[in-house]
Amino acid sequence: MRIDMGEIKNITIKGFRGINTPPLELDFKKDKSTQSMMIYGKNGSGKSSIVDAWEWLHLGKIQHLAREDARENAYQHKEAQNNQTWIEVDFTKEELGKIRAEFDPRHKTMPKIEGNLSAMTELIPAPCHLRYRDLNDFVYETKARKYEILASQMGFGNAVDIQNQIRTGANQLNKKLEDLQKERDIFKEDYQKVLRKDPNDKEKLMETLNTILNRHGIATITRTAEIKDCPEKFREQIEKDDKTRRLSQWENIQDTVNQLYPLKDIRLKISKFQKSFTKFKQDEESISKIILLDLYEKGIEAIDSLAKYDTCPLCDQPYEGNLVEHIKSKQSHLDELNQRRNTLENERGAILLSLSNIIEKIQKAKPLLEEKEPKLKLLQFNKNLKKVFSQLRECREELDKNIESISKEADFHTKVNTTEFKSLIGSEPKIKGSIAKQVEKYQEDESKKALVDDFQKVSTLVESFGKWTRVNKKISRLEKITKAYEKIEDDYIKVTQKNIQCSFNTLSDHLKTFFNTIEKDTTVLDDPKIRLFTERDKAVELEIMFGGERISPAYKFLSESQLNSFGLSIFLASIRHLNPNFKFIILDDIINSFDGYKRPYIIDLLSDHFSDYQILLLTHDLIWLDRLQKRFPQWIRKHFLRWDYAIGPIMKIGKNSYEQIEEFVSEDKATEAGQKFGIYLEFILQELCENLEASVKYNRRNEYNLSELFQAFEVRFRKKLGLTHPVFKQISGFGNDRGFRNFCAHWKDTEIPYTSSEISNIVEKWKDVESELECAKCHRFVRYEKSDGFEHISCPCRKHNLTDPKYYK
Amino acid sequence: MEDPAQWFKEAIDSGKYKKDIIVKMSSCISENRFDITNFMSWVSEQLEEDLDED
Numbered sequence: 001m002r003i004d005m006g007e008i009k010n011i012t013i014k015g016f017r018g019i020n021t022p023p024l025e026l027d028f029k030k031d032k033s034t035q036s037m038m039i040y041g042k043n044g045s046g047k048s049s050i051v052d053a054w055e056w057l058h059l060g061k062i063q064h065l066a067r068e069d070a071r072e073n074a075y076q077h078k079e080a081q082n083n084q085t086w087i088e089v090d091f092t093k094e095e096l097g098k099i100r101a102e103f104d105p106r107h108k109t110m111p112k113i114e115g116n117l118s119a120m121t122e123l124i125p126a127p128c129h130l131r132y133r134d135l136n137d138f139v140y141e142t143k144a145r146k147y148e149i150l151a152s153q154m155g156f157g158n159a160v161d162i163q164n165q166i167r168t169g170a171n172q173l174n175k176k177l178e179d180l181q182k183e184r185d186i187f188k189e190d191y192q193k194v195l196r197k198d199p200n201d202k203e204k205l206m207e208t209l210n211t212i213l214n215r216h217g218i219a220t221i222t223r224t225a226e227i228k229d230c231p232e233k234f235r236e237q238i239e240k241d242d243k244t245r246r247l248s249q250w251e252n253i254q255d256t257v258n259q260l261y262p263l264k265d266i267r268l269k270i271s272k273f274q275k276s277f278t279k280f281k282q283d284e285e286s287i288s289k290i291i292l293l294d295l296y297e298k299g300i301e302a303i304d305s306l307a308k309y310d311t312c313p314l315c316d317q318p319y320e321g322n323l324v325e326h327i328k329s330k331q332s333h334l335d336e337l338n339q340r341r342n343t344l345e346n347e348r349g350a351i352l353l354s355l356s357n358i359i360e361k362i363q364k365a366k367p368l369l370e371e372k373e374p375k376l377k378l379l380q381f382n383k384n385l386k387k388v389f390s391q392l393r394e395c396r397e398e399l400d401k402n403i404e405s406i407s408k409e410a411d412f413h414t415k416v417n418t419t420e421f422k423s424l425i426g427s428e429p430k431i432k433g434s435i436a437k438q439v440e441k442y443q444e445d446e447s448k449k450a451l452v453d454d455f456q457k458v459s460t461l462v463e464s465f466g467k468w469t470r471v472n473k474k475i476s477r478l479e480k481i482t483k484a485y486e487k488i489e490d491d492y493i494k495v496t497q498k499n500i501q502c503s504f505n506t507l508s509d510h511l512k513t514f515f516n517t518i519e520k521d522t523t524v525l526d527d528p529k530i531r532l533f534t535e536r537d538k539a540v541e542l543e544i545m546f547g548g549e550r551i552s553p554a555y556k557f558l559s560e561s562q563l564n565s566f567g568l569s570i571f572l573a574s575i576r577h578l579n580p581n582f583k584f585i586i587l588d589d590i591i592n593s594f595d596g597y598k599r600p601y602i603i604d605l606l607s608d609h610f611s612d613y614q615i616l617l618l619t620h621d622l623i624w625l626d627r628l629q630k631r632f633p634q635w636i637r638k639h640f641l642r643w644d645y646a647i648g649p650i651m652k653i654g655k656n657s658y659e660q661i662e663e664f665v666s667e668d669k670a671t672e673a674g675q676k677f678g679i680y681l682e683f684i685l686q687e688l689c690e691n692l693e694a695s696v697k698y699n700r701r702n703e704y705n706l707s708e709l710f711q712a713f714e715v716r717f718r719k720k721l722g723l724t725h726p727v728f729k730q731i732s733g734f735g736n737d738r739g740f741r742n743f744c745a746h747w748k749d750t751e752i753p754y755t756s757s758e759i760s761n762i763v764e765k766w767k768d769v770e771s772e773l774e775c776a777k778c779h780r781f782v783r784y785e786k787s788d789g790f791e792h793i794s795c796p797c798r799k800h801n802l803t804d805p806k807y808y809k
Numbered sequence: 810m811e812d813p814a815q816w817f818k819e820a821i822d823s824g825k826y827k828k829d830i831i832v833k834m835s836s837c838i839s840e841n842r843f844d845i846t847n848f849m850s851w852v853s854e855q856l857e858e859d860l861d862e863d
Contacts, residue, residue, distance in 0.1 A: 158841040162813045165843035166834075172849055474856040481852055484827035488820065488834060495816060 004581035006093030007034035015080030017049035019648035036615040041640025046649035072108035123582040126574040143539035190464035247442035281408035510573035564593040678747040685709035691783035775800035
């Protein structure tokens with residue numbers, strides 16, 4: 001049974017990328033429990049080093065660095081104390097406990113691991129970290145690459161591979177069936193050259209055979225089992241008469257010689273190959289190193305990742321000068337040699353094929369030509385044939401090894417360039433003519449000619465019938481096997497597809513929910529889907545309904561921000577679906593991929609669907625951070641003030657806007673406090689105006705000052721809740737406050753000073769108003785909503801309802 | 810996702826399929842592949858077996 005991760009108590013990192021010493025400690029413990037964490041820091045303050053360290057621990061490498069050709073030597077901080085580079089994660093669950101990866105300068109690609117890392121990685125089939133830069137990578141990957149990512153993440157890769165191999169098996173069975181049917185057709189054709197009937201018609205065959213047997217006074221047959229004996233019966237008849245026997249033999253010899261020729265003259269080809277081979281073998285010392293080509297490649301990679309090198313990593317010898325250049329020049333010579341070797345290998349393959357073809361022809365002809373009497377007339381021809389056969393076999397034996405294994409003294413040309421081979425090639429017309437004369441001589445007697453002709457007819461009929469029958473049996477067996485196989489194949493594929501689709505549907509349901517949450521304002525988009533192709537070209541494509549039409553691939557019509565919504569939804573859906581026992585997510589500056597109006601929806605997504613997850617959120621966006629703090633007040637807040645080369649991120653406890661204003665006030669920095677509050681209040685009033693659907697005076701710059709926003713908010717509030725509503729009275733009182741009115745007019749003008757106590761006074765009054773507008777449970781502001789004919793001003797969870805009658809008592 | 814080897818094991822027990830074929834297919838399934846070469850050699854043997862007997 002799988003364990004679950006529990007929670008993370010601490011992540012500590014030292015000497016890694018932008019983090020040096022003292023170790024950066026992210027402590028997730030708060031009030032005797034563990035919490036999520038948000039870290040604010042400007043770009044370059046060291047936030048991303050945390051994600052890199054996590055990825056190194058989880059996957060053993062950092063993909064985005066690898067893509068940019070930065071290898072493991074780029075992981076260590078340049079000033080890492082005592083070469084110490086490590087990350088340690090401490091879990092609440094004892095089964096995982098502390099897990100640590102430490103950089104090993106001697107084996108840079110293999111960190112030293114302490115703790116149960118394999119148990120942790122088993123719980124994280126889908127990577128749980130996401131960077132801004134990674135977000136749209138998946139969306140823009142090729143459809144085949146998307147498939148690879150999802151197949152391995154969802155664990156259906158093996159089942160689909162086996163499904164496709166079983167399909168290949170079915171294709172091979174059908175191909176085999178087709179080949180056998182073609183073979184059967186050839187035998188049928190041979191059969192029908194003599195008898196124009198189906199070979200299946202055994203009665204007709206017996207009738208024909210008996211007619212022929214009868215013609216020559218040979219005993220007829222009565223059973224199908226006797227069919228195969230008919231040629232032998234004829235042979236006995238022929239053997240009785242010397243001239244007939246000779247005619248039969250010469251006709252056989254004629255057939256054999258006609259099948260032997262033409263013979264391919266391969267002497268020139270072999271002579272050319274011999275020259276290239278001898279030249280190539282002269283460089284024997286280098287040839288033996290061709291197998292080291294891969295090692296040279298790896299050697300160059302290894303040297304790249306070494307901080308210092310004065311010893312060759314391949315031969316371990318000291319080397320002065322540029323080692324990479326030295327190895328590259330050796331590699332280049334071997335590359336050239338390897339190309340020559342490959343050309344020779346191709347030529348060797350072609351010659352082997354030709355040789356085998358000639359040897360096979362001679363092998364068939366040789367025994368047939370070694371008949372007793374005609375041998376005298378074919379004596380020299382047979383001698384040549386025998387000698388050439390053995391010469392070519394020797395040559396083939398020598399060539400039937402790879403180039404490296406063939407002796408440099410090997411001589412193929414002499415074996416082929418013989419008088420016997422030359423004579424065999426040149427004697428075709430002479431030998432054919434001589435045989436034709438013999439056949440003509442014995443054909444003079446019509447009755448003998450008829451007997452031999454009928455013998456050939458019977459032989460052809462019986463032989464082709466026998467072959468046809470055997471193949472027919474094979475076909476019948478193969479058809480049964482194929483039918484049974486295809487039934488199994490169909491059922492296996494159905495089950496596999498159903499399982500995959502089921503996994504996919506679960507993922508797709510989450511995907512749809514998450515996408516619709518982020519894109520709730522884009523009504524033209526709906527029903528995002530991941531479409532799966534599990535046929536031979538396995539692929540995954542993203543699809544979406546756009547204005548009622550299904551668009552595939554989705555990137556045809558979606559904006560970059562919408563595609564990023566797709567990417568984030570897939571990432572989160574995969575985590576939800578695939579990491580059920582590892583509820584931890586790292587999100588690094590992902591908010592930058594989205595339009596401003598969508599950013600609150602991402603907070604909704606985390607709040608509504610990932611409240612059971614521990615999240616480490618990194619951002620350089622202050623406004624978003626404020627919203628996050630409002631919604632997740634229990635989260636731990638950290639602030640990376642700056643980055644120091646020797647130390648890394650300088651961290652302090654993160655403060656929200658009010659806390660920062662308070663700090664400015666306590667240091668009597670009234671201008672800074674005022675500006676901070678002004679930015680904050682504008683942001684809050686924009687959200688309130690949007691929530692209440694307030695009409696704000698239009699301006700072409702699309703910029704609104706505090707007065708305009710506050711006025712719109714106040715008017716709308718009064719209209720919907722009335723003058724007597726106690727919260728309205730409070731809002732109105734704040735609006736009429738002289739200090740606030742002055743602040744509205746001058747807060748952007750640093751030349752007109754105000755005091756820290758004036759700012760503090762306004763802030764405290766606004767805090768009171770704000771607390772009346774925000775729900776203590778869901779931490780969201782009230783909004784205007786009309787449903788069932790009633791108007792409501794309440795928070796989304798309805799716990800805080802300003803239209804409640806209690807306000808009017 | 811169900812283990813392919815497990816599916817074949819259950820398929821043998823189900824009695825739904827021609828026994829020699831499903832048993833052979835099952836024996837050709839390993840963790841992540843179906844050994845087609847092995848299966849096809851078995852098929853060839855089946856086709857040649859006792860072919861000359863009437």
